[in-house]
Amino acid sequence: xxxxxxxxxxxxxxxxxxxxxxxxxxxxxxxxxxxxxxxxxxxxxxxxxxxxxxxxxxxxxxxxxxxxxxxxxxxxxxxxxxxxxxxxxxxxxxxxxxxxxxxxxxxxxxxxxxxxxxxxxxxxxxxxxxxxxxxxxxxxxxxxxxxxxxxxxxxxxxxxxxxxxxxxxxxxxxxxxxxxxxxxxxxxxxxxxxxxxxxxxxxxxxxxxxxxxxxxxxxxxxxxxxxxxxxxxxxxxxxxxxxxxxxxxxxxx
Numbered sequence: 001x002x003x004x005x006x007x008x009x010x011x012x013x014x015x016x017x018x019x020x021x022x023x024x025x026x027x028x029x030x031x032x033x034x035x036x037x038x039x040x041x042x043x044x045x046x047x048x049x050x051x052x053x054x055x056x057x058x059x060x061x062x063x064x065x066x067x068x069x070x071x072x073x074x075x076x077x078x079x080x081x082x083x084x085x086x087x088x089x090x091x092x093x094x095x096x097x098x099x100x101x102x103x104x105x106x107x108x109x110x111x112x113x114x115x116x117x118x119x120x121x122x123x124x125x126x127x128x129x130x131x132x133x134x135x136x137x138x139x140x141x142x143x144x145x146x147x148x149x150x151x152x153x154x155x156x157x158x159x160x161x162x163x164x165x166x167x168x169x170x171x172x173x174x175x176x177x178x179x180x181x182x183x184x185x186x187x188x189x190x191x192x193x194x195x196x197x198x199x200x201x202x203x204x205x206x207x208x209x210x211x212x213x214x215x216x217x218x219x220x221x222x223x224x225x226x227x228x229x230x231x232x233x234x235x236x237x238x239x240x241x242x243x244x245x246x247x248x249x250x251x252x253x
Contacts, residue, residue, distance in 0.1 A: 036216040041223060044216035051205070056224045058201040059194065062118060063186035063232070066125020071182065073126065074133035078171075082141055082163060099131045103189065107196040121193040121201075128189035133178035140174030141167055176240040183232040187225055 018038045024030070025037040032040055045052050077095075081088050103124055110120035144167055194203025202221045209218035 033213050033215055036219050040216040041219040044214070045220040045224075048217075052202075052220060052224060055200055055202045055205045055221065056228060058198075059187065059190050059203065059225070060228055062121040062190040062193070062201065063125055063183075063228075065118070066122045066189060067129050067179075067182060067186040069122060070126035070128070070130035070186075071133050071179070074130045074137060074178070075175075077134055078137040078141065079163075081138065082167065083160075095131060095134060098127055101127075103128060103192055104195075107193045110193070111197040116197045116199055120196075121190050121198070124193040125186050125189035128185045129182040132181040132185070133175065136174040136178030136181075137171055140171030143174070144170045172244050173240075176236060176244070179236045179240075180233060183236055184229045187229045187232070191225060 022037050022039060025035060025040075036044075077091060081091060106127070107120065107124050110123055114120045114123075190201065191203035191206070194201040195207050198204045202225050205221040206218050209215065209221065
């Protein structure tokens with residue numbers, strides 16, 4: 001019941017926000033080329049629904065593939081650092097360097113080197129998503145209670161067995177925490193990559209609409225981007241509840 005009320009309250013807040021936005025554009029007579037109304041954005045989508053749905057599909061595929069690549073790399077690095085902790089300083093230096101590099105500057109280079117296909121978008125998205133997953137996994141590895149590790153050691157388990165019996169379950173909560181952060185970043189990374197050159201996607205739709213001062217179309221693409229990002233986030237949260245079934249349910253959920 002509490003969860004139903006929480007979801008209903010979120011929907012009502014969002015609807016109220018859209019209503020106030022619509023009212024403000026009408027009451028203040030804001031030109032469409034400065035700030036389109038929500039209804040104007042819906043009209044822009046209704047005028048070209050196939051185009052926007054195809055663009056959404058292209059961006060979603062790029063985001064998912066980039067997230068899978070970035071997440072897989074983060075998991076692999078975490079496992080390597082668990083068994084070879086002496087490599088952590090050098091590995092994290094490289095990871096931080098990649099994280100601090102501006103993606104908006106790297107994306108054009110990848111487009112020049114690799115063309116306008118899907119590969120540059122996957123690389124950019126994986127670069128954006130792997131760092132938060134990596135950091136959460138490393139924190140999860142360190143947060144395993146020492147009593148658990150000592151118990152398995154007393155029972156004769158080696159480091160590999162300890163990882164397989166304890167760490168892989170203990171870090172699941174941190175993995176999903178990283179995924180919750182990474183999912184919206186995956187869509188942002190895909191759109192940024194599309195801005196620098198693409199044959200399709202929401203990023204290309206936004207750029208074309210911006211260049212033609214067609215802000216309703218641009219906002220329609222933005223709404224679709226935020227919608228699929230939110231869907232991805234809640235899918236991860238739902239999967240987390242099913243996978244980590246042993247976590248106690250908090251009061252009010």
